[in-house]
Amino acid sequence: xxxxxxxxxxxxxxAEAAQEGGADRLELCASMEADGLSPSVxxxxxxxxxxxxPLRVMLRLSDSFTTNGAELNRLxxxxxxYLSAGADGFVLGFLTPDNEVDVxxxxxxxxxxxxxxxxxxxxxxxxxxxxxxxxxxxxxQGVDCVLTAGSSxxxxxGLDDLCKLAKEDPAVAQTMMVGGSLQPEHVPWLxxxxxxxxxxxSSVRQDGSWTKAYVNSRFVRAWRNLLDAQDTRA
Numbered sequence: 001x002x003x004x005x006x007x008x009x010x011x012x013x014x015a016e017a018a019q020e021g022g023a024d025r026l027e028l029c030a031s032m033e034a035d036g037l038s039p040s041v042x043x044x045x046x047x048x049x050x051x052x053x054p055l056r057v058m059l060r061l062s063d064s065f066t067t068n069g070a071e072l073n074r075l076x077x078x079x080x081x082y083l084s085a086g087a088d089g090f091v092l093g094f095l096t097p098d099n100e101v102d103v104x105x106x107x108x109x110x111x112x113x114x115x116x117x118x119x120x121x122x123x124x125x126x127x128x129x130x131x132x133x134x135x136x137x138x139x140x141q142g143v144d145c146v147l148t149a150g151s152s153x154x155x156x157x158g159l160d161d162l163c164k165l166a167k168e169d170p171a172v173a174q175t176m177m178v179g180g181s182l183q184p185e186h187v188p189w190l191x192x193x194x195x196x197x198x199x200x201x202s203s204v205r206q207d208g209s210w211t212k213a214y215v216n217s218r219f220v221r222a223w224r225n226l227l228d229a230q231d232t233r234a
Contacts, residue, residue, distance in 0.1 A: 003191075003227035006177065007220060008036070008201035011043060012050035014215040018204070019051045021220025026051065027091055027119075027199070029058035032210040035122070036091075037061060041081045048086030056119055057082045059092040059109065065123040067094045067105050076112045089116055091147070093123035100127060101136040110142050119145040122180055125152045130165065134172055147199055149180030159186055166193035184226055191230045198227060 007018040009026040018026055028044055029036035036058050044057055059075045067075075079090060092109060094102040101124075110118060120143050127133040137143055150158020150165075155178060166173035178190055179199025187198065204220050206213035 002196070002231045004177070004197040005220075005223055005227055006056075006179070006197070006199045007204060007215060008032075008199075009047060009215065010039070010210070011214075012046045015047045015051040015053065017215040017217040018220050019053050021204070021215075021217035022224030023053060023220055025054045025056065027056050027058065028087075029060075029091070032201070034063035037063070038075075038078060041078075041085050044082050044085040044087055054088040055086065056089040056091050056117075057087045058121075059090050060121075065093065065095040065126055066097060067102070072105060072109055075109055079109070079113050083113065083116065090118040091121050092118060093120045095123050095126060098128070100129075101133050103136050103139060107140055110140060114142065116142065117144045118142050119147055119177065121147045122149060122152075124148045125150065125158070125180070130161070134165070134169075137175075138171075144175065145177050145197065146175050147177045147179055149178065149182070154181030155179070155186050156181060156183065159189060162195070163189055163193040166190070166195050170194060184223075187226055187230060191234075198223070 004024045006025045006027055007023040009015045009018055009028055015026055028039050030039040031037040037060050038058050061071055094105045096102045120137055124133055124146055125148055149155045150162035173194030176195050177197035177199050178195055200223055202208040204215050206216055
């Protein structure tokens with residue numbers, strides 16, 4: 001399959017630039033200082049009007065990877081509001097206090113929007129053991145993508161582990177979407193390992209700024225061209 005390029009969008013201007021640059025999908029979130037929290041419903045509606053790209057909306061209310069019943073109830077209601085506003089999917093992920101995948105909480109939330117695809121986000125990079133975590137994700141309904149850098153410190157630190165995981169298991173490679181300080185020089189190694197999904201955020205903004213710059217369509221186009229070149233060589 002051809003490569004997928006997902007871009008983080010915080011508002012309509014981001015979405016328009018990402019689409020102009022050749023993005024395939026958008027992740028919508030807010031509060032990047034907390035590594036991405038749920039955006040407002042009005043933001044999702046505005047971005048939906050600005051683009052026809054698929055939109056996956058973050059379901060996360062705090063900078064923690066743990067959750068509780070009250071928070072899950074809020075997220076359940078928010079998910080339905082996002083769907084009404086034009087969301088095509090979601091981004092979520094919870095861990096237990098022991099830093100294992102919180103299968104019960106994730107499954108409970110995902111069951112409330114059955115049939116809607118979703119991404120398990122970089123909480124996977126905070127687990128103690130990667131392989132059991134990936135096995136746990138396979139038991140969950142609807143997850144078709146796992147965003148990972150291979151390390152909580154970013155792709156530069158996790159590249160070798162990502163490549164090894166992808167080479168060992170084609171199903172993991174097919175599900176894996178790599179992002180988190182992703183650099184162009186990482187792409188060929190990941191591509192050779194079977195990875196075809198890539199996720200960018202600060203790297204498509206001037207000076208990498210979340211607060212002072214919108215997505216730059218030229219930067220997105222550079223990533224698009226890089227991935228297309230890999231697809232052509234395959």
